[in-house]
Amino acid sequence: MPKTPLSTDPALARFADIRAWVFDLDDTLYPHHTGLFEQVSERILLYVERHLSQTREQALAVRADFCRRHGTTLRGLIVEHGIDPAPFLDFVHDIDHSKLAPDPALVATIGRLPGRRFVLTNGSQDHAERILARLGFHDPFDDIFDIIRADFVPKPHPDTYARFLGQNGIDPASAAMFEDLPRNLEVPKSLGMATVLVVPRGTAEAPVEAWETRANTAHIDHQTDDLPVFLARIAPSA
Template sequence: MTGKRPLPHEGPQAHRRDLRIFKGVEAWVFDLDNTLYPHESDLFPQINEQISRYVQKILNLPPDEAMAHQKELYHEFGTTLRGLMTNHAIDPDDYLRFVHDIDYSTLKPDPDLAAAIEALPGRKFIFTNGDRPHAERTAAALGIADHFEDIFDIVSADLVPKPNKVTYERFLAHTGVAPARAAMFEDLAKNLSVPHALGMCTTLILPTGTRDVFQETWDMEGEPYPHVDFVTDELTGFLKAVLGAIS
């Protein structure tokens, strides 16, 4: 590490990675939940609560047991949906409708984010473990829906979630994106491992105000996430910095 304090849009690695690396990017791939909207939004907590309610309903469990089982399935299978399908043979369409039956009114249009995404040169995609209707409603609430060419959702992935390698391969085959000329933005570090191995430039999105804590942990642990090229806790600011670097 150098003694230079990173700029607000920079993360632990950004001091030694030039933002001009994005000059060759022709496809911009964004996760949805906790990436295109802030972690502190109440949207994902609503989804998490709906998932717990679904587990309660399907398995006839009390709330605390349902939450514990939900977490077990998530950690073992990557998504609760995959776990419920594997262990309990649930109907995935019924699950997806139920867990995304939430209030989107708390999300407000983000014109700065919309302008930054629109200004990115090339193609833009949403790549989510959620379903298309949820992604469409979320993007519409944020005012960014018109800036994406397509949404690759969990149904497009044949219900196999990130970070499974086959899911990224399906995304690339479906879109024709060349990974060496693509950048991916995600809020989960584990979901950036395969994209990095495929040649994508990777950016981890952290909760607002946590970048400095993350950086200290990174320093103490000796860079535990080599598959993460950049880290930011402010997506719009980071995209503006990228645009400035590649213009």
């Protein structure tokens, strides 16, 4: 195997042993400033307004409550209102992708990572496939583990990580997780995975929802506002 830049960067030495590269999708594999997930978030609110006959203010409160107690709005709607998740997923992922441009640097660096590559998302596989196609990926990932495969139990629930790792035969000690939400890195870190927080370009911190409190950062090994550049420090030279 070709040597990587890790041999000259002690801060990244942990990645020399990584053979399973796990990426969140939204606001991680594509930049936050594209606004794609803002569209998804808006459609989630619209769904809550319509399905529960709520005002915008009520829908905001419901979403915050469901995210706090259930992890996602979808999980709360399933548990407390018995909704069919399929129409929900279709509705909230019906967004405009035109602001998402191909990212050849990201495609190239992920393609050079040694070992296997995965997407672990609280969205749907269809949503992930559309995003990956827009970015310019052509089947580089060994698995897309979506919310359906997780039986609609979202990250950061420990069962979701356990199911994902078990189905793919991944040793957490040789895996790295890339995420834009600090809370979703706590379980991976506890399992022995290397963790990388992806923040919006030009910022020092991840956005925090109104219902959240800023998490302790002890479970975050590295942070980057430019995923392709960070990965280029890890991936073997072309």
